[in-house]
Amino acid sequence: MLATARTFTLDGISARPVRVEVDVHRGLPNFTIVGLPDAAVREARERVRAALVNCGFEFPLRRIVVNLAPASLRKAGPGMDLAIAAALLSASGQLEWERLAQVALVGELALDGSTRSVQGALAMTEAAREVGAEAIVLPAENGPEAALTEGIGVVAVDSLGRLPALAAGEWDPPRPEPLPLELGAPPTAPDLADLRGQPHLRHALEVAAAGGHSLLMVGPPGAGKSLAASRLPSILAPLAPAEALEVARIASACGRLESALVGGRPFRAPHHTISAAGLIGGGTPPRPGEATRAHRGVLFLDELCEFRRDALEALRAPLETGEVSIARAGGRRSLPCRFMLVAAANPCPCGRGEADPDCTCTPYDVQRYQGKLSGALADRIDILAAVRQPSPTEIGGPPGESSATVQDRVCAARERQERRLGEGRCNAEMTPAEARACSLSSEAAALLADLYARQRLSGRAHDRALRLAQTLADLAGIAEIGEEQMAQALQLRRRDNG
Numbered sequence: 475m476l477a478t479a480r481t482f483t484l485d486g487i488s489a490r491p492v493r494v495e496v497d498v499h500r501g502l503p504n505f506t507i508v509g510l511p512d513a514a515v516r517e518a519r520e521r522v523r524a525a526l527v528n529c530g531f532e533f534p535l536r537r538i539v540v541n542l543a544p545a546s547l548r549k550a551g552p553g554m555d556l557a558i559a560a561a562l563l564s565a566s567g568q569l570e571w572e573r574l575a576q577v578a579l580v581g582e583l584a585l586d587g588s589t590r591s592v593q594g595a596l597a598m599t600e601a602a603r604e605v606g607a608e609a610i611v612l613p614a615e616n617g618p619e620a621a622l623t624e625g626i627g628v629v630a631v632d633s634l635g636r637l638p639a640l641a642a643g644e645w646d647p648p649r650p651e652p653l654p655l656e657l658g659a660p661p662t663a664p665d666l667a668d669l670r671g672q673p674h675l676r677h678a679l680e681v682a683a684a685g686g687h688s689l690l691m692v693g694p695p696g697a698g699k700s701l702a703a704s705r706l707p708s709i710l711a712p713l714a715p716a717e718a719l720e721v722a723r724i725a726s727a728c729g730r731l732e733s734a735l736v737g738g739r740p741f742r743a744p745h746h747t748i749s750a751a752g753l754i755g756g757g758t759p760p761r762p763g764e765a766t767r768a769h770r771g772v773l774f775l776d777e778l779c780e781f782r783r784d785a786l787e788a789l790r791a792p793l794e795t796g797e798v799s800i801a802r803a804g805g806r807r808s809l810p811c812r813f814m815l816v817a818a819a820n821p822c823p824c825g826r827g828e829a830d831p832d833c834t835c836t837p838y839d840v841q842r843y844q845g846k847l848s849g850a851l852a853d854r855i856d857i858l859a860a861v862r863q864p865s866p867t868e869i870g871g872p873p874g875e876s877s878a879t880v881q882d883r884v885c886a887a888r889e890r891q892e893r894r895l896g897e898g899r900c901n902a903e904m905t906p907a908e909a910r911a912c913s914l915s916s917e918a919a920a921l922l923a924d925l926y927a928r929q930r931l932s933g934r935a936h937d938r939a940l941r942l943a944q945t946l947a948d949l950a951g952i953a954e955i956g957e958e959q960m961a962q963a964l965q966l967r968r969r970d971n972g
């Protein structure tokens with residue numbers, strides 16, 4: 475007897491359809507899975523055997539062959555257990571399910587037959603809708619995230635034992651309540667009010683958030699660099715519904731989506747020992763890296779100089795294009811990664827800074843360190859903020875402006891940008907041609923031209939200054955970049971501000 479079922483395997487952050495074919499016939503009892511299964515898929519044999527028996531079904535003592543098609547696609551993870559079990563029950567005459575071919579089944583099985591959540595349930599549900607499945611049957615824990623997808627039935631089951639009643643139409647569970655997609659930051663998110671004093675740093679954060687500019691903070695340890703970075707998501711414009719779904723899809727592919735994961739923009743702060751593959755993604759099948767997990771949010775690299783050179787190099791192209799491209803047998807896979815880069819570094823190896831009398835670094839040390847700093851993504855950084863230790867009066871002083879107040883100004887600036895550049899775009903993403911088309915007052919143009927000639931700015935630096943000045947004009951709510959905005963933009967790019 476032959477039976478088939480539909481399921482999915484995760485590939486990056488998207489799901490690919492897999493057809494499970496089960497053949498049961500006479501012969502020495504045997505259970506084989508073919509079709510490029512990984513170790514977790516091969517182990518489905520043991521889980522499915524135990525789950526069947528413990529749910530009161532009979533495990534056929536015959537020759538069983540499971541084929542996972544297409545054979546060229548590598549199948550990973552335990553998420554195909556439920557589909558294999560359903561097809562096996564059908565092939566051995568224990569499950570009569572007329573509509574088995576019209577539904578998709580996804581889920582891992584425990585030995586007692588209960589279902590366990592899978593990664594990427596949201597992408598799988600979307601893929602099931604695309605291939606025209608009527609409904610997707612998946613573990614109860616994945617129900618709320620799958621229900622975010624409209625236009626397809628979602629059936630959440632807690633056990634393999636539910637299938638006969640479901641197939642016979644005797645059990646018709648209600649559609650699970652979808653996870654709430656919170657577009658703004660959750661109320662418990664850290665607030666910018668915690669950053670006291672530090673007006674230069676606050677301004678740099680606001681400008682970075684308003685225009686999507688990358689930011690490097692240089693200052694001694696304990697000056698508040700990490701604190702400032704972690705507050706950035708709370709002043710960014712709230713996610714649009716489509717963006718929130720993109721973020722949810724990535725979080726779902728990296729693990730089960732919980733309500734705690736949906737809410738505001740992501741903030742990722744990988745440790746400096748991370749590998750290039752960990753940072754931008756890799757492996758077979760490709761796993762999203764930190765850059766993709768920071769999509770539509772903030773990627774914070776603390777101790778920038780300590781990161782591995784190859785890891786930072788790997789980040790350069792994705793920073794420019796907004797996606798990671800991974801070469802694989804069977805084509806390239808691309809993963810989205812449009813994030814704001816925020817980095818922090820100490821001013822010198824000891825961290826105190828050359829101006830500090832306690833700095834123990836030799837001029838050679840400092841020179842070498844700063845060489846490292848300028849090599850590390852320096853040409854990808856828009857804003858450089860010098861951060862100093864807050865004074866006791868500042869620390870004991872009143873809290874700073876709250877995130878909500880700053881966010882209002884950021885949102886207004888973003889709206890101006892979107893009107894000019896199109897939906898979802900910001901000044902940092904302007905092409906060189908767009909940057910040069912910004913309208914400038916004659917004084918601002920003279921200021922830029924003067925600096926361009928005197929300091930031999932590169933074409934790239936010239937365009938970056940224009941993009942920053944445009945963001946300052948958007949924050950000020952004016953149509954034309956004035957002398958003041960241009961001067962401020964040049965100041966934000968200098969090493970010795972503040």
Ligand SMILES: [Zn+2]
Binds near residue numbers: 833
């Ligand atoms: Zn030092």
